[in-house]
Amino acid sequence: MxxxxxxxxxxxxxxxxxxxxxxxxxxxxxxxxxxxxxxxxxxxxxxxxxxxxxxxxxxxxxxxxxxxxxxxxxxxxxxxxxxxxxxxxxxxxxxxxxxxxxxxxxxIPETEEAFYGFYAITHTTDIQDGISIDIGGGSTEVTLFKNKSLIEAHSFPFGVVTLKKKFFEGKNHNDKNAIKAMEKYIAKQFDQLPWLKKQHVSLVGIGGSARNVARIHQSEHSYPIGGVHNYKMSEENIDEVYSIIKKSSRDELKDIDGLSRDRVDIILPAVSVFRTLFNKINATQFTFSRKGLREGYVMKLISERYPKEFRKDNIRKDALYHLANEYGIEEESAEQRVKLAHSLLSQLIDFKAIDVTKAEQRLFAEGAFLYYLGSFIDSDSSSPHTYYIIANSMIDGFSHEERVKLALLASFKNKSLLKYFSNETKWLHGKAFDNIQYLGGIIKFVNALNISHTSSVDKVNLTEEDGQYTLYIYYSGEPISEEYQAQRQKKHIEKILKSDLSIIFTKS
CATH class of the missing domain: 3.30.420.40 (ATPase, nucleotide binding domain)
Structure with a gap:
């Protein structure tokens, strides 16, 4: 350590x-x-x-x-x-x-400052192609990356403090002429780099100014989950924040939720830079990365000492591994859960009992790995603790919607609780909700097959004859608790099959 x-x-x-x-x-x-x-x-x-x-x-x-x-x-x-x-x-x-x-x-030289921001983004998000921007007080760093490889980097000699000093000295923060002159200057600066034009990729903001823009937008819309890492905004969303700041007086700015008091006089130059660059590159979206220069610097330092750490092609798996260890999940039991869950799901798919996407299958395996993570806090309230920890944690490599789905899968207990948690965001409807319920039910069932954490179940085999389904569970050891729990939880599989299910435990 x-x-x-x-x-x-x-x-x-x-x-x-x-x-x-x-x-x-x-x-x-x-x-x-x-x-x-x-x-x-x-x-x-x-x-x-x-x-x-x-x-x-x-x-x-x-x-x-x-x-x-x-x-x-x-x-x-x-x-x-x-x-x-x-x-x-x-x-x-x-x-x-x-x-x-x-x-x-x-x-830190200009090129290195830009590099560390790029390094943090590509090692903590799933964004493959993008342009990063980090507006500091006295400089602005931009990079272009494709397939998570650095293509271009540049540092502009202006930042939010210097823009304020250059254009707003002795003027209101929303002076129309000052804004017009500033935005003309910013556009001219960006025009110096031909590689910025019409890239049509994500614009990724890092640093305090970008964080404040994301937080203001979240506050305006009562965003239901915590964290701004990987928060996505459209051009209209940025324009909305820009409009709020422009029309607010200095005193009103102090009362805007999400805006730090020490950025009240410099937030408008920041949003102007974001808007101008968004239009210049014809961005697909604006994404905020909480990980920037500081994290990139330290991550690069550590990766030189521990070459297996911070692999940009393994972000999600590493993030889940770290989270599981942080909350005391036993790795062997988690892997057993994933193995059995994979097997049972693939058999249900073969029987055409369930239709799920590749993305849902991936989240399903990840949810099985983290199942009931919240028992670390209180075993009697494992489900709600699991949901709120995962939904509100900054997990590298996951979008906010994926994080919520992961939380719902890892916390699944029953349909009523799933509805309660899902209602917090109102992001899931129809088949997407049904699949989370079915997949969560499979996880809960296979968890019952290793309730004693002895990994006594070797494999499961689902058969059908004349419309009657039988699940053969092959075991070694003494799965006494597993037999009891499997009978209790088989209802989740019966919902998917829309039929009764017989369970037969057979010694391997």
Whole structure:
């Protein structure tokens, strides 16, 4: 187990994130604190950081160093981006920090800053082709990737703080002329890169500005589940947020749910950048990735030490493995559940008793693996705990709809509870709902076949003769509890077959 502290010294905020990594539970965030330092405002006209800015930086790093020490981090990585990178006196700043705090500060080059954002996206989402954008306080990084491989990367010398300073100094945040001039400038900047034009891929936003846009939209629509990672928005959704911000007074902005108070005066430039780029690339959708520069930096660091970690072609499987370990799911029992579930489902499909898509089959296996994960908290309330944990957890590689379906499958107890949970989102209807019920029932039944966690059942074989169905269960050992539970839960299979089912336990 390792604890890594990362201090992200941005142009707008300075943030300390403490990560804990373990090969069994993956990378987890223990602490995330920030201060809106706005270092870019301390750059003079000749791009020298003044003494006031250096003092703000020193004071913040000193405080964060003490916090990191209390959390017993194994290593601390203070990394600086645009504000320090653009400073003519950056070397003097690094030397000053080293002398007074004994802290080695690293400046991340523009191309590396863009790369780490791309790395985080392609290792935590299922997006194959896209353009990423990370708007900081003093710079904006964009990348183009295809099949999760980096094709192009560029850093623009503007961010939300510098745009505000350039166009809104002494003006209201929604001044029409300032907005018009700013958006003309942004469009001209993007026109410099021919590879941005008409890509027709996902636009993936990372960083605090994108997070606030996603949260505002979720709040406006009373979004039913937690988390913004992998949250998707259309062009109309972005325009809606843009309109809300434009028509709101400064005081009204402070009351908008989802908008951080320290971003009230810089959120409009951010949304303008997103809208302009969305139109420029003819994007299919806007997706927010909660994992960005910081996560990408730490993930790359860890992957160099543990080459088997963070495989971009194995995101979902790794995420489920880590989640299962975090909640004490016994891997052997989970694999047994998946094996029996796969076998029984394929036989039901052969009998044309059920018709499910490949995507549903994949979620079915994943739900079987995580079944009743919530028993870690309280075995008597396993189902509701399982649903709420999975539905509201940030699980890499899953869309929000997939996450809810996974939660419904892994928590399945009966139809009435399924309806209750499903009603929270109202995303499932008709056949989609019926299939979740049938698949959840299969999982519950095969869970009964290993209720003692001894893996005594070797295989199952479904037969039909003259309209009568029989399920032969071949076992080794003594499946006393399994025999009893199988009889109790066979009703779930009978619903699928629309017929009675006889169960015969046979020694292998």
């Amino acid at each position: 390792e604890r890594i502290g990362l201090i992200d010294i941005g142009s707008n905020t300075i943030r300390l994130v403490i990560f804990e990594f373990d090969t069994k539970t993956g990378l987890n965030e223990l602490l995330n604190i920030k201060t809106p330092a706005r270092l870019s405002q301390y750059l003079t006209d000749d791009l020298t950081m003044n003494d006031e800015g250096i003092n703000v930086l020193t004071k913040t790093l000193s405080s964060f160093k003490k916090v990191a020490k209390k959390f017993k981090v194994n290593e601390l990585h203070p990394v600086a981006t645009a504000a320090i990178r653009q400073s003519k006196n950056s070397e003097e700043i690094i030397a000053f920090i080293k002398k007074h705090l004994d802290v080695e500060m690293t400046i």
